[in-house]
Amino acid sequence: MVQGMLTVALTFYGISICISVFRIIIGPSLPDRIVALDMIGVMLVSSIAIVSVMLTTTAFLEVILILAILAFISTIAFSKYIERGVILEYRRDD
Amino acid sequence: MNIDGTIEFIAALFMLAGSIMALISAIGIIRLPDVFTRSHAGTKSSTLAVLLTLIGAFIYFASNQGFYSVRLLLGIAFVFLTAPVAGHVITRAAYRANVKMADTTVEDELKDVMDQVREEAEKERSETGEVIIEDEKVSDKEHSR
Numbered sequence: 001m002v003q004g005m006l007t008v009a010l011t012f013y014g015i016s017i018c019i020s021v022f023r024i025i026i027g028p029s030l031p032d033r034i035v036a037l038d039m040i041g042v043m044l045v046s047s048i049a050i051v052s053v054m055l056t057t058t059a060f061l062e063v064i065l066i067l068a069i070l071a072f073i074s075t076i077a078f079s080k081y082i083e084r085g086v087i088l089e090y091r092r093d094d
Numbered sequence: 095m096n097i098d099g100t101i102e103f104i105a106a107l108f109m110l111a112g113s114i115m116a117l118i119s120a121i122g123i124i125r126l127p128d129v130f131t132r133s134h135a136g137t138k139s140s141t142l143a144v145l146l147t148l149i150g151a152f153i154y155f156a157s158n159q160g161f162y163s164v165r166l167l168l169g170i171a172f173v174f175l176t177a178p179v180a181g182h183v184i185t186r187a188a189y190r191a192n193v194k195m196a197d198t199t200v201e202d203e204l205k206d207v208m209d210q211v212r213e214e215a216e217k218e219r220s221e222t223g224e225v226i227i228e229d230e231k232v233s234d235k236e237h238s239r
Contacts, residue, residue, distance in 0.1 A: 001103065001106075002102050002103060002105075002106045005106040005107070005109070005110050006106055006109060008110060008113070009106075009109045009110045009112070009113035009147075010113070011113075012110075012113035012114060012116060012117045013113050013116055015117060015120070016113075016116045016117050016119070016120030017120075019120040019121070019123065019124050020120060020123060020136075022124065023123050023124055023132075029129060029188070029193045029194075030191075031129045031133075031184055031185075031187060031188035031191070031193055032129045032132060034184050035123070035129065035132055035133045035136045035137075035181070035184055036123060036132075036136065038136065038137075038177075038180055038181070038184070039119065039120075039123060039136040039140050042140045042141070042143075042144050042173065042177060043116055043140065043143070043144075045144055045148075045169065045173065046112060046113075046116070046143060046144045046147035046148065049109075049147050049148055049150075049151040049166070050109055050113075050147065050151070052151065053105075053109070053150075053151050053154050053155070056158065056159070058155060058159070058161060058163060061163055061165040061166060061169075062165060064148070064165065064166065064169040065165055065168060065169050065172065068169055068172050068173050068176070069172065071180075072172075072176040072177075072179075072180055075180040075183070075184060076180065076183060078184070079180075079183045079184045079186070079187035080187070082184075082187040082188070082190075082191050083186075083187040083190050083191065
């Protein structure tokens with residue numbers, strides 16, 4: 001019963017990752033692709049959690065943290081890359 | 095069904111609910127019209143999906159092995175903090191890069207403010223703004239002293 005529910009959940013995550021890959025392929029602009037990439041990273045985190053529950057091992061739990069941090073940093077770096085082209089110049093007060 | 099089996103069932107139910115949320119957010123990311131609405135789908139509901147799944151995994155390991163994983167709690171806190179920030183930053187970059195909005199967009203309130211800021215910056219630069227700003231900095235330093 002529990003194994004069956006976990007398999008169904010993992011299948012749902014696989015389907016949603018496939019849909020996000022489709023959005024990355026057809027996405028009209030670069031921010032579309034990055035939103036989908038961020039979503040794939042986040043879903044990969046939770047599917048790793050489900051895999052580690054299915055195998056009843058706690059060895060994969062470090063991967064969750066590291067993957068979450070990598071997804072966040074790559075999203076920030078990509079958005080800085082996009083923003084660098086057409087930025088307004090702001091004068092900030094000291 | 096004994097008590098451990100019930101708790102494992104509840105944990106699996108959490109994970110199933112999380113995967114259903116992920117499927118809903120994937121439908122949103124493929125169906126919504128432009129990048130701003132898509133980031134709405136890809137940020138909020140997938141954050142909820144991850145939170146539900148990791149809470150389910152935490153409950154499962156706590157009941158099955160008696161292992162209260164700090165790493166899972168850290169992962170929950172980290173995803174909960176960073177996913178909205180990442181969504182905001184990427185939407186801001188998309189707006190600054192003039193990504194086209196959907197045809198059904200009714201109102202763009204930020205456009206007026208951005209035009210105003212741009213005009214003020216240009217005016218400041220044209221009217222020998224550098225000297226004025228340096229004077230202001232000097233007077234500020236004197237105030238601070």
